[in-house]
Amino acid sequence: MPQGHRVRVIKGTGMELRFMRGWLVGLIVVFVSGTAYADTSEGFRLSQTCAGCHGTAGASPGNTIPILGGQNAKYLADTMRAYQKGEREFYVMNIIAQAFNDAQIGAIADWFSSHSWIDTPTPNKASKAAIGAPIAAAKCVECHGPNGKGGDLGPRISGQPVTYLAKVMAEYKAGSRTNSNALQMIITRDLSDDDIEALAHYYARLR
Amino acid sequence: MTITRRKFLTNGMAGVGTVGLASWSLPAFAQGEIMPKSGPRVVVIGGGWGGATAAKYIRLQDRSIEVVMIERESVFRSCPISNWVIGGLKEMGDITVSYNALKTNHGIKVVHDTVTEIDPGRQMVRISDGMISYDRLIVSPGITLLNDEIDGLDAVGRAVFPAAWSAGAETQQLREELAAMPAGGTVVLSVPFGPYRCPPGPYERASLIADYLKKNKPGSKLIVLDSNEKIISKGKLFKAAWDAYYEGIIDYRTNNAVIKVDASTRTISTDFDDIRADVGNIIPNQRASDTVDLAGLRPDGRRWCPVNPWTYQSTIHPEIHVVGDATDATTVGKVPKSGFIANSMAKVCAAATVALINGEEPARPSMANTCYSLVSGTEGISVTAVYDWDDASGKMAAIKGAKGLSPGRFEIVAANADDWARAIWSDMLG
Numbered sequence: 001m002p003q004g005h006r007v008r009v010i011k012g013t014g015m016e017l018r019f020m021r022g023w024l025v026g027l028i029v030v031f032v033s034g035t036a037y038a039d040t041s042e043g044f045r046l047s048q049t050c051a052g053c054h055g056t057a058g059a060s061p062g063n064t065i066p067i068l069g070g071q072n073a074k075y076l077a078d079t080m081r082a083y084q085k086g087e088r089e090f091y092v093m094n095i096i097a098q099a100f101n102d103a104q105i106g107a108i109a110d111w112f113s114s115h116s117w118i119d120t121p122t123p124n125k126a127s128k129a130a131i132g133a134p135i136a137a138a139k140c141v142e143c144h145g146p147n148g149k150g151g152d153l154g155p156r157i158s159g160q161p162v163t164y165l166a167k168v169m170a171e172y173k174a175g176s177r178t179n180s181n182a183l184q185m186i187i188t189r190d191l192s193d194d195d196i197e198a199l200a201h202y203y204a205r206l207r
Numbered sequence: 208m209t210i211t212r213r214k215f216l217t218n219g220m221a222g223v224g225t226v227g228l229a230s231w232s233l234p235a236f237a238q239g240e241i242m243p244k245s246g247p248r249v250v251v252i253g254g255g256w257g258g259a260t261a262a263k264y265i266r267l268q269d270r271s272i273e274v275v276m277i278e279r280e281s282v283f284r285s286c287p288i289s290n291w292v293i294g295g296l297k298e299m300g301d302i303t304v305s306y307n308a309l310k311t312n313h314g315i316k317v318v319h320d321t322v323t324e325i326d327p328g329r330q331m332v333r334i335s336d337g338m339i340s341y342d343r344l345i346v347s348p349g350i351t352l353l354n355d356e357i358d359g360l361d362a363v364g365r366a367v368f369p370a371a372w373s374a375g376a377e378t379q380q381l382r383e384e385l386a387a388m389p390a391g392g393t394v395v396l397s398v399p400f401g402p403y404r405c406p407p408g409p410y411e412r413a414s415l416i417a418d419y420l421k422k423n424k425p426g427s428k429l430i431v432l433d434s435n436e437k438i439i440s441k442g443k444l445f446k447a448a449w450d451a452y453y454e455g456i457i458d459y460r461t462n463n464a465v466i467k468v469d470a471s472t473r474t475i476s477t478d479f480d481d482i483r484a485d486v487g488n489i490i491p492n493q494r495a496s497d498t499v500d501l502a503g504l505r506p507d508g509r510r511w512c513p514v515n516p517w518t519y520q521s522t523i524h525p526e527i528h529v530v531g532d533a534t535d536a537t538t539v540g541k542v543p544k545s546g547f548i549a550n551s552m553a554k555v556c557a558a559a560t561v562a563l564i565n566g567e568e569p570a571r572p573s574m575a576n577t578c579y580s581l582v583s584g585t586e587g588i589s590v591t592a593v594y595d596w597d598d599a600s601g602k603m604a605a606i607k608g609a610k611g612l613s614p615g616r617f618e619i620v621a622a623n624a625d626d627w628a629r630a631i632w633s634d635m636l637g
Binding site (some may be wrong): 051 | 554575614
């Protein structure tokens with residue numbers, strides 16, 4: 001299969017639709033559960049090791065490690081570059097990001113972005129999510145969309161684990177992150193710790 | 208392209224062209240075959256970090272390849288995180304994972320049996336019911352403990368001084384012995400000569416035993432008898448934590464290989480001392496599992512299996528791949544014998560296996576490692592590296608700048624370690 005193909009998986013049906021370079025060249029129905037890659041792309045070659053912490057195709061089941069599969073490609077690439085430059089600090093990713101050049105970062109980001117988001121069963125509380133809902137409507141939807149699935153202005157945050165979301169907001173609030181989204185995320189300065197926790201539960205629960 | 212690489216490609220392609228294609232283009236009636244083939248088949252020996260990952264990643268990339276994975280145990284028990292069980296932070300059930308998802312999600316044929324023969328000529332392996340043929344074989348059998356090197360470490364000795372270096376009954380035994388030990392007792396933990404499975408493992412175990420003794424068994428001590436001249440992984444980070452938390456509990460002795468044990472008196476001997484242990488954990492020196500010797504994959508006098516790290520083909524039998532702890536790091540490059548590395552090797556091996564079966568050129572390997580270790584019940588440390596192919600050496604090498612330690616010990620590292628385990632178990636077995 002040539003490079004640059006996109007594989008979209010329709011979740012729950014076990015059916016797989018393949019689109020190559022935007023042209024629908026064939027409909028392949030695979031009656032199996034799980035995902036097949038048939039993938040010789042640079043993105044697949046380099047991203048396989050990411051699964052060691054982020055899960056297969058970025059389906060992280062953990063509380064502190066974010067889901068990557070189905071995430072906005074620009075956000076993923078920007079994030080790796082921010083780790084590379086130290087604009088975002090995290091002890092593991094600051095090391096790993098040094099391994100890849102700009103084109104490789106782009107290929108990895110495109111590969112994860114081409115896969116479906118997979119919700120994982122990280123715990124969250126309905127009572128806290130309810131408190132977070134009105135805060136989200138007032139503060140977050142403009143960039144992250146009404147369902148938290150992101151867009152041109154911000155990454156997908158719905159379905160990410162509580163601990164991860166709260167940590168990210170706390171970092172922005174503390175001003176410890178200087179990456180490109182920091183200006184928009186100045187909005188976190190007005191949030192109390194309780195607000196942050198409530199928002200984290202709201203978005204973790206919004207799947 | 209280097210000469211080394213061309214050489215294996217020639218070997219690999221020859222395998223596909225002659226033996227491989229011929230054997231799957233016709234119905235297989237190989238003598239003694241219990242699972243006749245209808246297409247290309249990969250047999251994987253071992254359902255651990257390397258084997259399970261290889262099996263799954265072959266099926267992710269090419270559903271036309273049948274994968275038969277032969278594993279002795281009925282469930283997967285994780286070595287990484289097993290120290291947490293010994294320290295009382297988790298239970299065996301927390302580190303046990305079913306093999307069912309490999310069958311139901313990926314159509315892998317999981318056979319619970321022991322391989323007793325490998326016939327590289329006929330490309331078949333024997334289990335108790337008969338022979339299973341393969342087009343390519345992936346061997347990921349782990350390690351064999353060299354108990355014989357320690358005088359008295361026979362079956363009786365092992366029952367008293369378990370290694371607990373493959374997660375299972377001995378892990379639980381060690382946990383129970385620590386819990387049953389009276390306060391003021393002496394625990395002895397021995398560290399083998401490197402290279403061995405999981406370089407930071409003994410030091411993480413020492414940390415978690417000490418943490419448990421500190422909280423639950425006042426007056427107890429832990430004597431660490433290290434065969435090596437220093438802590439061989441994350442040394443400064445472990446030492447700093449031990450100095451901060453376990454002063455008067457951990458008695459760390461370098462160049463102290465265990466040479467003899469006496470089960471009847473619970474005595475552990477080095478060249479310098481005879482120590483009576485209330486709880487003794489003897490981790491012997493190691494080499495590639497005996498399974499590799501069924502196919503002569505380990506040269507005489509060598510402890511590990513030489514491989515070509517572009518594909519993980521054995522340099523002895525190119526239609527057989529070896530991944531995981533059994534590989535010889537002097538042929539792979541400077542990578543540790545870790546679960547993460549086994550997972551990473553297996554992905555390179557899976558992609559190469561799919562390519563070779565389909566008559567394509569295997570892609571350039573990319574590998575990574577992150578090893579998390581707890582230094583207490585709440586704090587962890589880590590080491591990370593990303594590896595690329597190095598043309599000059601024909602091996603994998605850490606990418607400049609992309610290798611390093613956590614800057615200290617932190618609670619977030621411990622939380623990440625817990626998440627990492629769940630992620631990589633799901634990557635192998637989910």
